[in-house]
Amino acid sequence: MxxxxxxxxxxxxxxxxxxxxxxxxxxxxxxxxxxxxxxxxxxxxxxxxAGASGASATRGGVNPxxxxxxxxxxxxxxxxxGGSTQFTGNTLDLAIAGDGFFQVSDGSEMMYTRAGNFYMDSTGDLVDGDGRYLMGLQGKPSDGTDYVDEGDEEMGLPFDPDDYTYGKIQIPKTASSMSIGQDGTVYFVDTTQAGKDAIAAEELLFRPQEATLKAAIKGAEVALKADPEDQGLKDALKTTQDNYDLAKLPLDQAITDNKAVLQVAGKLQIATFSNPGGLDKVGGNYFRVSANSGEGNPGFALDQGFGKMESGFLEMSxxxxxxxxxxxxxxxxxxxxxxxxxxxxxxxxxxxxxxxx
Known part of the structure; x- marks a missing residue:
């Protein structure tokens, strides 16, 4: 009993x-x-x-x-x-469709998560709800303000590792908008203050001449309308128009040189594991490497064996x-x-x- x-x-x-x-x-x-x-x-x-016994010549075997x-x-x-994805429309809401974990760090320990609700802090760093930095490859600022240019926008392998550094992803404060591609590349649109200042300086030089030159063009047009066959009036109108275009050229060039262009802030790195079931759940939507999970295999979305990254979506439970x-x-x-x-x-x-x- x-x-x-x-x-x-x-x-x-x-x-x-x-x-x-x-x-x-x-x-x-x-x-x-x-x-x-x-x-x-x-x-x-x-x-x-009672134990088992084998068969003999006169009796069959008996089970235990x-x-x-x-x-x-x-x-x-x-x-x-994978859980179902929910559309949010928020650029910094990310979901991984397939294998992989986001890598986040507080500077002392790397954690892994599938929860993709990220934010931008006051310094432009991409962080999660607990302030842990979202990790990846970031373009090295060459002079403290410039990031990797549009020529490297795909950031596909192979690339020159000297152009990038592993760490937190940061968006410059002057960025007017940003987007994240399915491969995890973080783009931003930016007009630097230096560019704005260059345009303003050219405007100061051009604006005083603009009214005078436009008035001269208007007068030449009126005179030519009265006598369309007068070659002298035609030449005068062309000369006046050329003077206007010449005066406006530095302003147009400044606007062209300093227009908002698509730039790359970095590329988010994700990690896969040979045994994801072996990861330790530590709360807060975080996983930690354990003795049986294997070390993380870092890579990028859309690489072989990795899922794709969807911006504006969140993975549900x-x-x-x-x-x-x-x-x-x-x-x-x-x-x-x-x-x-x-x-x-x-x-x-x-x-x-x-x-x-």
């Missing part, structure tokens, strides 16, 4: 653990990038009442007689299937409520059945005690 009672107790413990895992899954049904857990059972050691002593937890797996509620019912009934074993064993023991009466 005690044997069956303790078997029931082991079942109660295991189904309680299963309910704990289910409860955590349901609690995180709307957590971005959350990966559900799964509880797996295995049996405990069995007590051998064993009584199991209950169950135990075999594993609590993390299921890394991969928890399926219908599945979780079904598992909850099974766990509840399993828990209930094990309590019946304990209750029944107790009643039999009570009958044995009553034999003395």
């Amino acid at each position: 005690l044997r069956s009672m303790y078997s029931g107790i082991s079942g109660l413990r295991n189904f309680q653990t299963k309910l704990d895992v289910i409860g955590n899954n349901i609690a995180n049904v709307n957590t971005y990038g959350f990966k559900k857990g799964r509880t797996v059972f295995k049996d405990l050691i069995s007590q051998t009442v 007689k064993q009584v199991g002593l209950g169950s135990q937890i075999a594993a609590i797996d993390t299921i890394h299937t 991969n928890v399926d409520l219908a599945e979780e509620f079904t598992e909850m019912i099974v766990a509840q009934r399993g828990f209930q059945a094990n309590t019946r074993i304990i209750t029944t064993s107790d009643e039999i023991l009570q009958e044995l005690v009553n034999l003395k009466r």
